[in-house]
Amino acid sequence: GQQLNQSPQSMFIQEGEDVSMNCTSSSIFNTWLWYKQDPGEGPVLLIALYKAGELTSNGRLTAQFGITRKDSFLNISASIPSDVGIYFCAGQLVFSSGSARQLTFGSGTQLTVLP
Amino acid sequence: DSGVTQTPKHLITATGQRVTLRCSPRSGDLSVYWYQQSLDQGLQFLIQYYNGEERAKGNILERFSAQQFPDLHSELNLSSLELGDSALYFCASSPSDNRLPTRLNIQYFGAGTRLSVL
Numbered sequence: 001g002q003q004l005n006q007s008p009q010s011m012f013i014q015e016g017e018d019v020s021m022n023c024t025s026s027s028i029f030n031t032w033l034w035y036k037q038d039p040g041e042g043p044v045l046l047i048a049l050y051k052a053g054e055l056t057s058n059g060r061l062t063a064q065f066g067i068t069r070k071d072s073f074l075n076i077s078a079s080i081p082s083d084v085g086i087y088f089c090a091g092q093l094v095f096s097s098g099s100a101r102q103l104t105f106g107s108g109t110q111l112t113v114l115p
Numbered sequence: 116d117s118g119v120t121q122t123p124k125h126l127i128t129a130t131g132q133r134v135t136l137r138c139s140p141r142s143g144d145l146s147v148y149w150y151q152q153s154l155d156q157g158l159q160f161l162i163q164y165y166n167g168e169e170r171a172k173g174n175i176l177e178r179f180s181a182q183q184f185p186d187l188h189s190e191l192n193l194s195s196l197e198l199g200d201s202a203l204y205f206c207a208s209s210p211s212d213n214r215l216p217t218r219l220n221i222q223y224f225g226a227g228t229r230l231s232v233l
Contacts, residue, residue: 031217035224042117042205042224043158050218088158092217101213102148102171103222105158 006089006106013079014114021087021109022073029091032065032072033103037086046087047074079113086110118142119225121206127231133194136228140187140208146170147189148209148222149181153202164189165212196232203227 006023013019023032031050035043047058049065049072056063062075072091076083089106118141128134140147149161151174160173164183175181178196183189193200207222 033217040226042119042207042226044117044224045221048218048221090158094217102160102163102173104160107157 004089004091004104004106006109008109009107010110010112012112012114015079015081017079019076019079019083019111020073021089021111022071023089023091023106024071025091025104026070028069028093029104030069030094031092032063033090033092034061034063034072034074035088035090035105037088037108039085043088076111079111081113081115084111084113117223117225119206119208119223121204121225121228123228124226125229125231127233128196129233130196130198132196132232133192134196134230136191136193136204136206136230138189138191138206138208138225140189140206141223144208144210144223145187146209146212146220147183147187148207149175149189149191150205150207150224151202152205152227153199158205161191163212170212193230198232201230201232203229 034046037043047063052069054065060077086108088108090103093101120139122137145166148163151159161175162181163171167183181191205227207224209220209222
């Protein structure tokens with residue numbers, strides 16, 4: 001089945017620093033999603049990408065859909081304490097008919113922001 | 116608040132037992148998805164129901180089963196529990212099934228049920 005490799009597994013950064021994490025796949029996706037999971041909560045959608053090469057921002061978050069359709073990255077600028085959590089990428093293969101396979105999730109990046 | 120409600124929040128049980136996890140989707144959503152999140156496996160898709168019918172199956176064990184009721188709430192039944200079944204179980208809902216474009220069919224997750232099998 002499809003595999004997603006997400007890196008790094010964990011990051012410790014100082015408040016105010018920028019963060020970058022990425023996902024790579026052994027096969028292509030045509031939709032990439034980035035979720036954040038706070039402790040004790042379910043994943044919340046941050047950014048969705050639907051086209052190869054697409055660059056999308058949501059406040060301090062920027063994500064890109066790789067040209068090869070096998071990778072995506074998420075950048076967080078000027079990190080703040082509430083950025084702490086686990087970030088997941090998810091890929092989805094959507095067919096020309098419009099139907100889609102289920103989401104495949106990466107293993108997550110645990111982000112810790114130090115004051 | 117995503118609008119997806121899962122109960123109970125925590126469940127502690129013994130090996131060999133059977134438990135039922137419950138999920139109420141967002142108002143108007145017809146699809147319910149179940150995921151398992153364990154420490155070493157990340158989020159694994161288990162099963163999807165759409166308007167009462169099973170729509171897709173993932174890595175769901177034969178000891179596990181689910182159903183979606185006419186009021187669209189869903190239950191995940193886990194039986195003959197083993198230590199390795201200890202995990203967070205998430206339910207997500209979306210407006211439709213996979214025939215709708217993803218941008219119109221975003222999944223919203225509940226807060227999860229933490230299952231501990233002792």
